Amino acid sequence: MNTQVYKYIVAIGLLLAASSCYKAMLPKEKAHFSNNCNFDGDTYVAYFGRANVSYGKFNPDYSTQPLTFELQNIQRPDGAQAPEFKQEVNTWQWKTYYSGTEKSVDEINAKRIQVKRPLMDLQANSGNLVFWSTDTTVLKPGIYTFDILVKNEGGQKLFQKRKLDLRRPRPYEPYEWDAVTGLPLAADQGGIIHPSVSGIKDQLNNELKAENINVYFRKTGTAKNTISFKFFDKDSLPIRLPAFNITKWDSLAYRSNTIDARVYFGFNRKMTADSTVVTWDIPNPFPVLADVGIDEKASINFSYERISYGVRTQASLGLTFALFEAGSWDVIIKFNVNPRFSND
Structure with missing residues (x-):
């Protein structure tokens, strides 16, 4: 072995040994507890x-x-x-x-x-x-x-x-009842749930506001965890889902704040024969991280387009929510003023 290399290796070994001995001689570091915690x-x-x-x-x-x-x-x-x-x-x-x-x-x-x-x-x-x-x-x-x-x-x-x-329990969010008193909230303080709306017109082509549409959550059973959406006009007649003619039913998704990713909305989608009810299987809670995430909610958007005096326009209705109580839930969306889906 080259003499200079050998001397270098020996010197390094002695230095490491000396360092180990020095560390062994040092007093053990004391744990610190801050009274300002x-x-x-x-x-x-x-x-x-x-x-x-x-x-x-x-x-x-x-x-x-x-x-x-x-x-x-x-x-x-x-x-x-x-x-x-x-x-x-x-x-x-x-x-x-x-x-x-x-x-x-x-x-x-x-x-x-x-x-x-x-x-x-x-x-x-x-x-x-x-x-x-x-x-x-x-x-x-x-x-x-x-x-x-x-x-x-x-x-x-x-x-x-x-x-x-x-x-008190809040089986879903948003919830129309006061969690402390158990009394219904005032209408202007969350006592009536409204969706978000964009571009929806009435029969006279006037803009519909969120206040013209109410949302109701109704639990219908406990056999499995599902969510169903139903739409009704001002006369409580069902609105067929094909009216939302650009809604991509099989690719609806929402963004999870907790995992920072897009998540598909439910599983095993089904529509009734008359196309008035759409249902998904869901986990409990829904979204599945709703009880452990920070402001974790699901969202859904129903969209359609129509031609108004030669101009193609799009409109949508959306809802952001969470379900905590297990079971089958209906989400009923009731128009108080009839929307216009047909072309002009």
Whole structure:
């Protein structure tokens, strides 16, 4: 071996050995716990009938990881202890990633697994809080309180009197009922659902506004999860779906905010023989990430074109929504002023 190369290798070896000895002599780095760590707000809002996930509310302020989080002292609105929050319930959790390219409800469900988790579930190392789906036979709406102990090897801090504002179910969104009082909302505050509209004209060629069209959600069964759309004119007569003559029924899709991808709207589309009802099979919830994503909703658009005095015009009606309660749902779209589909 070349003498200079050999001397270089030996020198490197000695340097590494000396470095290892030096590191071994150094004191172990102490864990740091910042007393300025905090949560963004002290109130968590949750609704019966769905999973409620609160992400990223904790700021560690450069505390050494891992941190551990522990729920303590859960109390009912009257101050009594609330052990019912510790009972385990069946939950659906993802075992592989949802891509949005799945071809059936069965393919989506195959990516989920049923796991028992505490009803109120604080993730041990992130501080994310999950209130899993349950109903009012287990708990009552109201404001519950709890403490969270955060700690690492360097210290700990107890955050007291966090609030869980547990509200009545909202089986779908948008919802026309107040989740606190249970009373219907005023018409101008969401008590009547309207779609988005563009270019729709009435029989006199006047522009129709969203306020001229109402949307109603009606649950019709529990045998499977489906969604059906029906249209009616001002006299409650059905409008046949071919009226929406440029709607591409088999390629309707919406954008998922959570996975940042276009997702096809439902599966196994069917139309009735008279072409007045269109139905899709859907997962629950719908969209499937509605209860874990941030403002995750599905959207659908019904479009048509007509010729008005020699000019080809297009019009559309759209709806953005989410379904949380399992079952078969009808979405009824009722025109209060008859639209014009025919040519002039």
